[in-house]
Amino acid sequence: MEVSNFILLALTGILAASVPLALVWTATGTHKYRKLAWVIAFFTFDLIVFGGFTRLTDSGLGCPDWPGCYGEANPFLAHEHIAAAEALMPTGPVTKVKAWIEMIHRFLAMGIGFLIIGLMVASWLEWRKARARGVRPTHGPALPTLLFLWVCVQGAFGAWTVTLKLQPVIVTLHLLFGLTLLALAVWLGGREDNLLAAPPAAPPTVLRKLRPLAWLSGAVLLVQLALGGWVSTNYATLACNDFPLCNGQIVPEMDWQHGFTLWRELGKTAAGHYLPFSALTAIHWVHRNFALVVVLVLGYTAWRAWRLPGLHGTARNLALVLIAQATTGIATVFLNFPLPIAVLHNAGAAGLVLLVTMLNYKVQYQLELALRSPRREAATSASHP
Known part of the structure; x- marks a missing residue:
C-alpha cells in the first residue's frame, strides 16, 4: 500500500473519531474524561454489532487485502478492481456492497483506535500533572493504556482475519478480543461513574456471596461466546434445523474431532478435506445445549442481585437481555436464519458482556466500599473519644 493511500486511510479514521471527540469536547459541564470513556464503550458495542453484520453478510473478504481495499484507501478508488472481481463472480466474496460493508467496519475500528489514543494521552497528561503537584491522579493511566494495547492486538487479528482467508479460529478470537475490549471499556466507564457518586452498598456478607456468582457468570458467558463464535465462523447456524430436537433427534450423529479441530481452513478438515456435515452438527449442538447452562447461571445471578441496592437496574437489564438472547437464538433456527434476527442475536451477546461486566x-466496588466504611467509622471514633 502506497504511503499516500495509507495517510488518506489514517485521515479517514481520524475523521471518524473527530465527530464524537468534538461532541465530548463541546459538551456542557465537566467530567469530559468520563464522557469519552462511555463514548468509546458505545462505539465499541456498535463496532461489534456491525462486525457481526459484516460476517453474516459474507463481507469479511469484501476487500481481500488489509488495511485498504486493493491497495487503495476506500472502495471508490478501488472501483475498477472491485468491478472486475464482481464481474467474474457476481455472488462471490467481492462486490461493491460487500467492499463498502467491510471498509466501513474498518473505518469504525480505526475511529475507535484514535478515540482510545486520545483517552490514553489525556490520562497520562493528568497523571503527570498530579505527580508534579504531589497528589494522587483522578484518572489512572493503566487501564487506558491497556485499552490501547488491546485495540492494537485486535487490529492485528483483524488483519489476519483477511490475510488468512477467514480461518475460523482467527475470526473467533477476533470476536472474543472485540468483546474483551468492550468489557475493558465498560469497566473503565463504571469506574468513572463511581468517582462522581458512590452507589448505595449492600451488606458485605451478601456481596461476598454474590461476587463468586458474578465471576462464574463471566466465565460461563465467555465459554458460550467462544462456542457461538465457533458456530458463526464455521457457518453452522442451521446445522440443526429444528428445536428443541436437532434434526429430529436428541443426540444426532456428530463428528467431534473434525468439528473442534481449531487450526484448519474454513470448511476444511485439518487434512484439507471438506468438513463433514456431522462436524457442523457437533458445533451447533454444543452451543445450543450450553446455552441452557448460561440461562441458569446468569438468571440465578440476576435474581440474587435483583433486590440489592445499586444493583437492581443492572440485574433487571441482564434478565431482560438474557430472555431476548434466548428468544433470538431459537428464532434464528425456526425462521431459517433471517439476517435481522441473527444481527440481533450478535448484539445480544455484546449486551450480555456489557451487563455482566458492569x-x-x-x-467488586460496593464490597470494597462496604469494607472501607467500618474501618473509616472506627478510625473516626478512635480520634474522637
Whole structure:
C-alpha cells in the first residue's frame, strides 16, 4: 500500500473519531474524561454489532487485502478492481456492497483506535500533572493504556482475519478480543461513574456471596461466546434445523474431532478435506445445549442481585437481555436464519458482556466500599473519644 493511500486511510479514521471527540469536547459541564470513556464503550458495542453484520453478510473478504481495499484507501478508488472481481463472480466474496460493508467496519475500528489514543494521552497528561503537584491522579493511566494495547492486538487479528482467508479460529478470537475490549471499556466507564457518586452498598456478607456468582457468570458467558463464535465462523447456524430436537433427534450423529479441530481452513478438515456435515452438527449442538447452562447461571445471578441496592437496574437489564438472547437464538433456527434476527442475536451477546461486566464491577466496588466504611467509622471514633 502506497504511503499516500495509507495517510488518506489514517485521515479517514481520524475523521471518524473527530465527530464524537468534538461532541465530548463541546459538551456542557465537566467530567469530559468520563464522557469519552462511555463514548468509546458505545462505539465499541456498535463496532461489534456491525462486525457481526459484516460476517453474516459474507463481507469479511469484501476487500481481500488489509488495511485498504486493493491497495487503495476506500472502495471508490478501488472501483475498477472491485468491478472486475464482481464481474467474474457476481455472488462471490467481492462486490461493491460487500467492499463498502467491510471498509466501513474498518473505518469504525480505526475511529475507535484514535478515540482510545486520545483517552490514553489525556490520562497520562493528568497523571503527570498530579505527580508534579504531589497528589494522587483522578484518572489512572493503566487501564487506558491497556485499552490501547488491546485495540492494537485486535487490529492485528483483524488483519489476519483477511490475510488468512477467514480461518475460523482467527475470526473467533477476533470476536472474543472485540468483546474483551468492550468489557475493558465498560469497566473503565463504571469506574468513572463511581468517582462522581458512590452507589448505595449492600451488606458485605451478601456481596461476598454474590461476587463468586458474578465471576462464574463471566466465565460461563465467555465459554458460550467462544462456542457461538465457533458456530458463526464455521457457518453452522442451521446445522440443526429444528428445536428443541436437532434434526429430529436428541443426540444426532456428530463428528467431534473434525468439528473442534481449531487450526484448519474454513470448511476444511485439518487434512484439507471438506468438513463433514456431522462436524457442523457437533458445533451447533454444543452451543445450543450450553446455552441452557448460561440461562441458569446468569438468571440465578440476576435474581440474587435483583433486590440489592445499586444493583437492581443492572440485574433487571441482564434478565431482560438474557430472555431476548434466548428468544433470538431459537428464532434464528425456526425462521431459517433471517439476517435481522441473527444481527440481533450478535448484539445480544455484546449486551450480555456489557451487563455482566458492569455487574462484576459494581459488586467488586460496593464490597470494597462496604469494607472501607467500618474501618473509616472506627478510625473516626478512635480520634474522637
